[in-house]
Amino acid sequence: MDQAAQSPGPTVLSAHKISKVFWMKGARHPLQVFSGVSLTLRAGEMLALVGPSGSGKSTLLRCLAGLEPVTEGHVVLLETNLTRASRATLAGMLRENVGLLLINPPLVPSLTSLQNVELPGQLAGRSSWSNRELSLRTLDELGAADLARKTPEQLTPPQAAKVSLARLLTQRPKIVFADEPTGRLSTSDSKLVLRSLKKLSRDGAAVVLATHDLHLASQADHVITVVDGALGATLDRPSAEQILAAMDQAVYGEDA
Numbered sequence: 001m002d003q004a005a006q007s008p009g010p011t012v013l014s015a016h017k018i019s020k021v022f023w024m025k026g027a028r029h030p031l032q033v034f035s036g037v038s039l040t041l042r043a044g045e046m047l048a049l050v051g052p053s054g055s056g057k058s059t060l061l062r063c064l065a066g067l068e069p070v071t072e073g074h075v076v077l078l079e080t081n082l083t084r085a086s087r088a089t090l091a092g093m094l095r096e097n098v099g100l101l102l103i104n105p106p107l108v109p110s111l112t113s114l115q116n117v118e119l120p121g122q123l124a125g126r127s128s129w130s131n132r133e134l135s136l137r138t139l140d141e142l143g144a145a146d147l148a149r150k151t152p153e154q155l156t157p158p159q160a161a162k163v164s165l166a167r168l169l170t171q172r173p174k175i176v177f178a179d180e181p182t183g184r185l186s187t188s189d190s191k192l193v194l195r196s197l198k199k200l201s202r203d204g205a206a207v208v209l210a211t212h213d214l215h216l217a218s219q220a221d222h223v224i225t226v227v228d229g230a231l232g233a234t235l236d237r238p239s240a241e242q243i244l245a246a247m248d249q250a251v252y253g254e255d256a
């Protein structure tokens, strides 16, 4: 890693003692997913939240991204306190500076893949010629040029994931939230995702990943294990084996 990449960028995300409780209809007790979570992330850093299914990774990611309100505490995303921000401020920030890579990518059904990839550039006021050129090139680099004219309903889930990845790359967001980005993908497509996230990170974006892919997590600068809503200590540049050991410790304690 070169010197420039090592110098810490400005803080782009911080959580201050946040907790999340779901009140389910008819349930006697509320479901506390996590509590007292504090963390910070700087521009250019990649953070992976790793843990078994049902641990609260997706809920935490959604709270950090402003897609879900927290129950207690507050999140500051790109200098905006999410609890205090108006809906319009939140929507504008999400659209312009926050990139999402979600399991069911929110592609606009009435637009072609190419138009979906062009959308962020259009909203940012990029000239339509350069926006088209960038969008086509990005699809091509992901081996998805043949998907350009298809609509979302004509795409298989891995194809939709590629289009969503292309859209993320043309958006050039300041921070990316990716939920199980390699979850349903082949090894070669997973490599594309990893390469793309690393490119965004090199270009200065902060990246938050929720994953149980230990290989993917081991590429992150920081890894936090999440087991039953409890966050472990931050591991800096751990190997896949070190992450596994931390998870075993969190799940089985002294028995590990």
Ligand code: ADP
Pocket: 022, 024, 031, 033, 051, 052, 053, 054, 055, 056, 057, 058, 059, 060, 210
């Ligand atoms: P993970 O991503 O680690 O698999 P989730 O964040 O999806 O974990 O889920 C954590 C817990 O929160 C689970 O018990 C899940 O059932 C519950 N949960 C998630 N979303 C909701 C919701 N919208 N309403 C109620 N409970 C939820």
Ligand code: MG
Pocket: 054, 057, 058, 059, 179, 180, 210
């Ligand atoms: Mg999840």
